[in-house]
Amino acid sequence: MAIVLPCSMTPREFAAAGREVEMPRPDCPNCSAQMSFWGFYSRPLRIGDEIRLLVHRARCGPCRTTHALIPDFVVPGRLDGIEVIGPGIEQMAGDATTAAAAARAGVPYTTARGWRRRFTSRAKFLAAGFLAATVALGDLVPRLPAGVVEIALCAIAAVGRASQRRLGAGGDNWRIANRVVGGICCRPTPITLDLRLKVVFDL
Numbered sequence: 001m002a003i004v005l006p007c008s009m010t011p012r013e014f015a016a017a018g019r020e021v022e023m024p025r026p027d028c029p030n031c032s033a034q035m036s037f038w039g040f041y042s043r044p045l046r047i048g049d050e051i052r053l054l055v056h057r058a059r060c061g062p063c064r065t066t067h068a069l070i071p072d073f074v075v076p077g078r079l080d081g082i083e084v085i086g087p088g089i090e091q092m093a094g095d096a097t098t099a100a101a102a103a104r105a106g107v108p109y110t111t112a113r114g115w116r117r118r119f120t121s122r123a124k125f126l127a128a129g130f131l132a133a134t135v136a137l138g139d140l141v142p143r144l145p146a147g148v149v150e151i152a153l154c155a156i157a158a159v160g161r162a163s164q165r166r167l168g169a170g171g172d173n174w175r176i177a178n179r180v181v182g183g184i185c186c187r188p189t190p191i192t193l194d195l196r197l198k199v200v201f202d203l
Helices: 011-020 082-093 098-105 109-136 148-167 173-180
Strands: 002-005 036-047 049-060 065-071
Touching: 002 173, 011 036, 011 049, 036 082, 082 098, 082 109, 082 148, 082 173, 098 109, 109 148, 109 173, 148 173
Parallel strands: 002 065
Antiparallel strands: 036 049, 049 065
16 A cells, blocks of 8 residues: 655655655554554656656554555656646646647657546546545635536645645645545556545645
């Protein structure tokens, strides 16, 4: 399981820091026990060119499970960073074709198509969750556009503004959204969505 955590570093800074990166020690998402660090693993990240990251692992003693501690610019199961995927989705929701968005991001057509399909299939649930998080953070629901994908994008912007204003959250709206829902916006593997999206108030 991956736990998406706030990170003030850029992807390149994170990669350069290697084992020196300091990640917070989270509680187990299953039993709330404090976890211990459990080594690292290496994974690639594509942000135009490809870099490699050392990702911390944490282990829960009572549950005997391990969790990857993912910085908020990483989408679990995706090679591309959220700051590449997010703008691509916005372009495809506008007037850009999938081929044009793929070319701008420097990714294969099928990759951009996968981003669009995954986000579109989850847009209704994501919109409801992000708008609920916006209200929980003390902001009003903004005037919503037509179209479920457009509403989801509006909700991402709203929760980003609310998080920055209420909590001083760092990062752009997509990194904040990635934290709020634990990386499920465009995760490629099937998931079950039920509106019980985990709102993290220490963004």
